Amino acid sequence: MAIGTGRDVTGDQPSDRTTEAIRDALAGRRRGRWTFLLFAGPAVISSIAYMDPGNFATNIQAGAKYGYTLLWVVLVANVVAMVFQGLSAKLGIVTNQNLAEVSRDNLPKPVVWLMWVVGEIAAMATDLAEFLGGAIGFSLLLGVPLMVGMAITAVITYGILLFERAGFRAMELIIGAMVMVIGLCYLIEVFIAPIDWGAAATGLVTPHIPSGEALTIAVGIIGATVMPHAIYLHSGLTQSRAPARNAAERRALLRWSNREVVIALAIAGLVNMAMVMMAAAAFHLGHSDVGEIEAAYKTLTPLLGAGAAAVFLVSLIASGISSSVVGTMAGQLIMQGFVGFRIPLLVRRLVTMAPAFVVVALGANVTDALVLSQVVLSLALPFPMLALVWFTGRRDLMGEHANGPLLQAGAIVGAVIVSLLNVVLLLQTFGALDGWLPG
Secondary structure, eight states: OOTTTTBOSSOOSBOHHHHHHHHHHHTTSOOSTTTHHHHOSHHHHHHGGGGSHHHHHHHHHHHHHHTTTTHHHHHHHHHHHHHHHHHHHHHHHHHSSOHHHHHHHHSOHHHHHHHHHHHHHHHHHHHHHHHHHHHHHHHHHHTOOHHHHHHHHHHHHHHHHGGGGGOHHHHHHHHHHHHHHHHHHHHHHHHHSOOOHHHHHHHHHOOOOOSHHHHHHHHHHHHHHSOHHHHHHHHHHHHSSSOOSSHHHHHHHHHHHHHHHHHHHHHHHHHHHHHHHHHHHHHTTTOTTOOSHHHHHHHHHHHHOHHHHHHHHHHHHHHHHHHHHHHHHHHHHHHHHHHSOOOOHHHHHHHHHHHHHHHHHTTOOHHHHHHHHHHHHHHHTHHHHHHHHHHHTOHHHHGGGSOOHHHHHHHHHHHHHHHHHHHHHHHHHTTTTTTTSOO
């Protein structure tokens, strides 16, 4: 994204009409109850990363195996996500640079290269989950082989990415429409499924990890909720959407941004909770072995009816397509920000699709691959989190908008908790915690 041009992240055309309307609103020349919609977009696009197929996989496993017990993990992860997406948006607005660019300009070269490599791995792990999710949805909906579903997903996502040439607003509206579809689908699901609201409320406020397997799923939930590529991308979406021309405009942009982050991620959090509650209500008693997306769809039909299963598929397809688009945008931004060059959109799309085709060609368990991808994301997460805390806390970089003591402390705590969970997961993976964890 070119600094100060009003251009979108990977496209080439300015969105002048939206930019000018935002400037009129900031100057007080444009008022009305719908003015806030002008400022909506960056957090909406970023929020799709919190409703991707990786969330479907981890949330289905969490609800089916442990009922409502892990709902509190979803809540904590969502609060942490709000904090870090807000910081990312602030970094872009204040500095007119994205997190990758700020890292490139302020960190030692070896650290920059390490962050770039880890960021690229995270982007590929992200696209694995997202691309497979859309492919599974089309495969189940149309009754075609998974490879055919992957081809359909590839064509549709590439077609949507071409809309970036029309400017950032076109992409914001497309992704926003898909967020609405996913949210509506899960609103329907919570009315269909026989949810135990009392148990759900208890699980939401009672921290408990019943077993070592539950810990793996909990870390997967965090990896699927707080996303490295979304942290990078959000700063890029705000850095030159409508650059502030003075301090007053910058403060106004930050206020609108914070509101949008809270609203967009609150919706994403509610969708994730609805996923867990639907799985808990439908599968926990009698079908706790349902841990795969395909099995969940097939089991939903006799349990809750064909309508519930169809709604589940629609939400999965919308999630897979939209999040795959966003993942490609983030991968392009990460490469361009860290190393200063970009590759053609088609090449980028082919490269990020490759792991998904390999997984399917090898006959690997698709849902296991989805969950594993979320664990990889969780392991990659501390890098952008720690960098973001460091940069947004620096007064020489952020001026009056540097994090205050309370916000900085909260951000540090969030980053430390995630990092410690990752250490525990690694120890568990290598058997170092055998006998220490229950189950």
